[in-house]
Amino acid sequence: MPANLPPQYFEAEKRYREAKDPQQKLKILHEMFAIMPKHKGTDKLQADLKYKISKLKKQIQQKKKIARRGDQYFVEKEGAAQVVLIGSPNAGKSQILASLTNAKAEVAAYPYTTAKPLCGMMPFENIQIQLVDTPPIGAEFMEPWLAGIIRNADLVSLVVDLGSEKMMEETSAVFKKLEEYKIVLELEEGDINPLDGIAHKKTIILANKSDLSLFGTNWEILKRTYQEKLPLFYLSAKEKINLEKLKRFIFDSLKIVRVYTKTPGRKADFEDPVILKAGSTLLEAAKEIHKDFARGLKYARVWGEGVFDGQKVQKDFVLKDGHVVEFHI
Ligand SMILES: Nc1nc2c(ncn2[C@@H]2O[C@H](COP(=O)(O)OP(=O)(O)O)[C@@H](O)[C@H]2O)c(=O)[nH]1
Ligand SMILES: [Mg+2]
Incomplete structure (x- = not known):
């Protein structure tokens, strides 16, 4: 039976697609549901809308919960995953955020420019990945609240300055400082042991400023020291070297899969993947x-x-990235 949807429905659907605010989207979904004629021909569409409504409600609820925690600098998760950029002063964390997202990060040749976390969304294919820029970490300093942000992130990107004469010292200072805060940067995310409270955070190393002349030497040293322990990737955020590959590298490191749901007899919705951990x-x-x-x-x-x-x-x-799934209940 054909659905015979009224033109107001399509008009509302268009507004739904264009709306950015989740509350607004939810309002429009309710509207679409109300407009839609309820008969056999729209059964599947009704189920589809109900599903979208419940999913959105859940998302909104989740946001509220996080906001209520009241930490001074707590970054609400948005998009498919949250990636935190950390590192020594001047490594180029803010430049990476500025080059990969629309966020207006302050980039400067002097340290401590970034005093608060700042986030932006990095588009990758059909999803958005949240990047969080943070203040620097050194042997003698680290904002205490930064520990909470790192613990909460899905992935840590340790930014290293390939142009620095002191690259190795600066990098090991970050590892050491974080250990004081019971954070260990590792290949895989681990459960927090209740006895010691140590967080094992899944980490990648982003070696920035590959455009500078020290690149050759420093990249070799970095590889020799860390390649057995952590995935390494070089780029120049400023000269835009390797940026497209970097997006893919971050996505691959997150180990997430995108699956698309469909209802029988209809096409899959490729705009709105469900994000799952790989292996789900x-x-x-x-x-x-x-x-x-x-x-x-x-x-x-x-x-x-x-x-x-x-x-x-x-x-x-076990679902794989790109799978289309038609659930039978
Ligand atoms: N040559 C070069 N300079 C860079 C690159 N990325 C950042 N910088 C410079 O390094 C300095 C510090 O960058 P910024 O992003 O503020 O570092 P942050 O302290 O880690 O946030 C600035 O002068 C940037 O212009 C890069 O890829 N190549
Ligand atoms: Mg900065």
Whole structure:
């Protein structure tokens, strides 16, 4: 049966797509639901809208919770993941934020320009990744609240200054300072041991200023010292060397997958992926969307890498980046 949607519905849908504020989006979704004629032909569309509404409500609720914590500088997570940029003074953290996002970071040749965290959204393909710029860390200084921000981030990017004569000293000072705050920078994220409270943070090293003449020497030293421990990547934020590859590198390091949901007989929504940890199963994806979804889940049909089109899969099926999923409840 055709849905026969009235023109007001399409007008509202257009406003929905253009709206940026989650509260506004939610209002429009309710409006769309009200306008839509309720009959067999719109069953799937109704379910789709209900799902979008519940997901958005959940997101808004989550934001409120975080805001209520009241920490002076707590950066609310936004987008697919949060990546914090840390490092010694003048390494180019603010320049990286400025080059990858629309944020107006203050870049300056003197240290301590950045006194507060500042964030911006880095577009990558169809998602946005949040970058957080922070004040410098050195042997003798670190803002105490920075520890909370690092602990909370999904990924730590340690920015290293390839143009500095003191690159190695500056870099090891960051590791040491963080250990005073019970933060260890590591290859993989680890659980916090309740006995020692140490946070093991998944970290990548971004070696910046590859345009400078010390690059060759310093990059070799850096690799020799750290390549067994942490993933390394060089770039020049200022001269825009390797920036596109950097976005991919950050995305890959986050180990997240994007899956797209569809309802039977309709196309997938490729604009609004569900973000999951790599290795997540179908059941975990369902939980991420809505607890009712997970409770009633029978099976799903999946399209994409490693499956044939519409392959029927069970709850323990591991989803891959780009998979299209049709849940059957
Ligand atoms: N040559 C060069 N200079 C850079 C690069 N990135 C940043 N800088 C310079 O390094 C200085 C410190 O940069 P900034 O982003 O403020 O460093 P932060 O203290 O880590 O935030 C500024 O003078 C920048 O112009 C780069 O890729 N190459
Ligand atoms: Mg700065």
